[in-house]
Amino acid sequence: MALVNEHFLKLQSSYLFTDIAKKVNTFKVTHPKSKIIRMGIGDVTQPLAPAVIEAMHRAIDEMSRKETFHGYGPEQGYSFLIDAIIKNDFESRGIFIEPGEVFISDGAKSDCGNIGDILRHDNSIGVTDPVYPVYIDSNVMAGRTGNLVNGKWSDVVYIPCTAENNFVPDLPSRRVDIIYLCYPNNPTGTTLSKDELKKWVNYALANDTLIMFDAAYEAYIQDPDIPHSIYEIKGAKKVAIEFRSFSKTAGFTGVRCGYTVVPKELKAFTLKGEGVSLNKLWNRRQCTKFNGTSYISQRGAEAVYSPEGKEQIKATIQYYMTNAKIMCEGLTDCGLKVYGGKNAPYLWVKAPDGLSSWKFFEKLLYEVNIIGTPGVGFGPCGEGYLRLTAFGDRNETEEAIERLRKWTR
Numbered sequence: 001m002a003l004v005n006e007h008f009l010k011l012q013s014s015y016l017f018t019d020i021a022k023k024v025n026t027f028k029v030t031h032p033k034s035k036i037i038r039m040g041i042g043d044v045t046q047p048l049a050p051a052v053i054e055a056m057h058r059a060i061d062e063m064s065r066k067e068t069f070h071g072y073g074p075e076q077g078y079s080f081l082i083d084a085i086i087k088n089d090f091e092s093r094g095i096f097i098e099p100g101e102v103f104i105s106d107g108a109k110s111d112c113g114n115i116g117d118i119l120r121h122d123n124s125i126g127v128t129d130p131v132y133p134v135y136i137d138s139n140v141m142a143g144r145t146g147n148l149v150n151g152k153w154s155d156v157v158y159i160p161c162t163a164e165n166n167f168v169p170d171l172p173s174r175r176v177d178i179i180y181l182c183y184p185n186n187p188t189g190t191t192l193s194k195d196e197l198k199k200w201v202n203y204a205l206a207n208d209t210l211i212m213f214d215a216a217y218e219a220y221i222q223d224p225d226i227p228h229s230i231y232e233i234k235g236a237k238k239v240a241i242e243f244r245s246f247s248k249t250a251g252f253t254g255v256r257c258g259y260t261v262v263p264k265e266l267k268a269f270t271l272k273g274e275g276v277s278l279n280k281l282w283n284r285r286q287c288t289k290f291n292g293t294s295y296i297s298q299r300g301a302e303a304v305y306s307p308e309g310k311e312q313i314k315a316t317i318q319y320y321m322t323n324a325k326i327m328c329e330g331l332t333d334c335g336l337k338v339y340g341g342k343n344a345p346y347l348w349v350k351a352p353d354g355l356s357s358w359k360f361f362e363k364l365l366y367e368v369n370i371i372g373t374p375g376v377g378f379g380p381c382g383e384g385y386l387r388l389t390a391f392g393d394r395n396e397t398e399e400a401i402e403r404l405r406k407w408t409r
Contacts, residue, residue, distance in 0.1 A: 010148065011137060017373075019377075020041075020371070039370055039389055040372050040373040041373070041389070042389045042391055049251070049304070052250060052251075055299045056255075056303075059296040059300070070295040073294075075286045075292045076100075076103050076104065077103060077292070082099050084305040093228065093229060095232065102259055103283070105290070106258065107245055108216045108258045113138040114138075116139060116142045116144070118282055124144075124178070125177065126157035126158075126172045128159045128161050128182070129379040130188065131182070131379050133377065135180040157172045157174060158381070159172055161185070163337075166190075167188050167348075171199065171200075176209060182215075183214075183215070184220060185346075186344075187375065187387040189339060189345070189348055190344070194227050197232075201233040201235055205238065211240040212243070213230040213241065215229060231263075237263035238265055238267075241261065242260065248391075252297070256294075256297060260282070266278045320390045322394075327388060327397060328342075334405055334407075335352070335408055336349055346387055346388070349386045349388055350385055351386060357375045357377070357383055357386060361374045367407060368403045369403070372386040372387060374387075
């Protein structure tokens, strides 16, 4: 008799965005003529940069000829992309990363969920609250979270990020083995200064804590004083794994390409206290469970770092950040309290009149035909908020704000 992994049974019946889709589909059936503007799920709307398209076309042409055809590639990624990443994302910021420390993947979400494969099931974890659901759910699957009690997992240390502390998390109330940090933050759109991030690195160094640092939105940082990588902090390579993505940076949500940095000096420990290289374990895991990111996708990602690619990507990011500015100003004019949207493509909107997250979601859907993401879906501290994204079309963004202005008059 085959037995299931019963930790999966602890998961809530459906994923947050599945619940949203069900509610939206119900609305569409009952209101077939209503035009919905989607500002909830963080998918991009602008096409791939011309430099990326040209590079992918060349790669496809290569696949059509026997002498340039590519079959299985290295599980760690092709050196041409790894070298471009190191030169542009790290060397340019004074950070030394070895080629063997960069692992190309099909996206940051996959790696954030899979990284737990190389860590024991009984590690304690801490998360900022609200938080990207994948961090929690993947640890539920691994058996690290305990049981769900009144909306919180019993073995998870929640670190509140609220308006009261300016969305800057305090150090955890007790020592934990693993900390998840995402900055710029999804869902709140807020950031950490260099001094604030240094506090976390120092905590990890003092407590043998592993930091999982999700930097998927670093390309949206506008403030020159905000760090783009945790490795800008001295000592971080001893305690942190960093996840990066081309999904939001370069519109690769449908192409799929990202990467993870696992420094060679980073260690975890056996029960006997022996240090083990996480770089070696992650490499072994990838060689066993992952067949590598497609050659075509990697050539496209390489083009992101070309002179033309950089300018084109910069223009697309500015397009989304202009959307964010329009949204911030419009929502504020409507009398709503808004956070984020300055160094990230997400806006964190306080629900008016004490409404719950889902009530606010439903009012916007049924009365304004706008879709957001209920904040409570990101954790207990998200209750009473809605996440909006700036990844929409400009005309629809402006139309949504005009609808909201009329709604709030």
